[in-house]
Amino acid sequence: AQSVTQLDSQVPVFEEAPVELRCNYSSSVSVYLFWYVQYPNQGLQLLLKYLSGSTLVKGINGFEAEFNKSQTSFHLRKPSVHISDTAEYFCAVRGGAGNMLTFGGGTRLMVKP
Amino acid sequence: GAVVSQHPSWVICKSGTSVKIECRSLDFQATTMFWYRQFPKQSLMLMATSNEGSKATYEQGVEKDKFLINHASLTLSTLTVTSAHPEDSSFYICSARDSLGTPSYEQYFGPGTRLTVT
Numbered sequence: 001a002q003s004v005t006q007l008d009s010q011v012p013v014f015e016e017a018p019v020e021l022r023c024n025y026s027s028s029v030s031v032y033l034f035w036y037v038q039y040p041n042q043g044l045q046l047l048l049k050y051l052s053g054s055t056l057v058k059g060i061n062g063f064e065a066e067f068n069k070s071q072t073s074f075h076l077r078k079p080s081v082h083i084s085d086t087a088e089y090f091c092a093v094r095g096g097a098g099n100m101l102t103f104g105g106g107t108r109l110m111v112k113p
Numbered sequence: 114g115a116v117v118s119q120h121p122s123w124v125i126c127k128s129g130t131s132v133k134i135e136c137r138s139l140d141f142q143a144t145t146m147f148w149y150r151q152f153p154k155q156s157l158m159l160m161a162t163s164n165e166g167s168k169a170t171y172e173q174g175v176e177k178d179k180f181l182i183n184h185a186s187l188t189l190s191t192l193t194v195t196s197a198h199p200e201d202s203s204f205y206i207c208s209a210r211d212s213l214g215t216p217s218y219e220q221y222f223g224p225g226t227r228l229t230v231t
Binding site: 049 | 117
């Protein structure tokens with residue numbers, strides 16, 4: 001079985017400040033890791049993914065994430081946020097025989113002017 | 114990139130009626146499609162997995178007779194909510210997995226359907 005924990009349900013931050021959204025996972029097998037963004041009343045858009053190789057992954061909209069196997073973490077970062085980054089962010093993991101995606105509870109990023 | 118569409122984007126129906134939601138993969142073939150349900154300010158909960166040409170696999174606690182899933186082709190899956198009740202009001206999101214066998218087996222998500230049962 002696998003699980004994903006997003007440690008913060010809400011993260012308020014001022015515009016142009018850096019932000020980190022935390023994600024920890026548990027799995028008994030090797031995993032693929034994903035971050036998705038969801039704007040209000042919309043589906044999910046893939047921000048970035050880790051499949052293998054370099055542990056630092058760069059995605060769209062200036063986001064990046066670092067895979068840390070020893071700490072089973074995949075935290076999402078952005079050095080300078082914009083108002084338009086206000087959205088819900090979901091961390092997800094895929095692993096195991098069924099290759100099912102398991103989502104974390106989500107983190108609401110609120111960027112204030 | 115791969116595109117998944119859903120129709121309708123929102124629907125209001127009366128209690129006791131049925132409503133059908135379509136999910137299409139527009140530019141790729143999807144042997145597997147997933148249906149999720151999302152309540153306000155909550156995460157996505159997998160309802161069922163459907164494979165083209167076979168019966169859907171439902172997650173524990175999901176009523177298969179209430180949420181009918183059909184995956185008749187490699188580009189179309191439908192979710193029918195039968196005898197809808199207000200508690201079925203939710204945001205339904207479908208996802209399709211590219212069947213070409215890329216290592217990531219990436220899933221692509223539709224824009225969602227907002228169902229309101231009055």
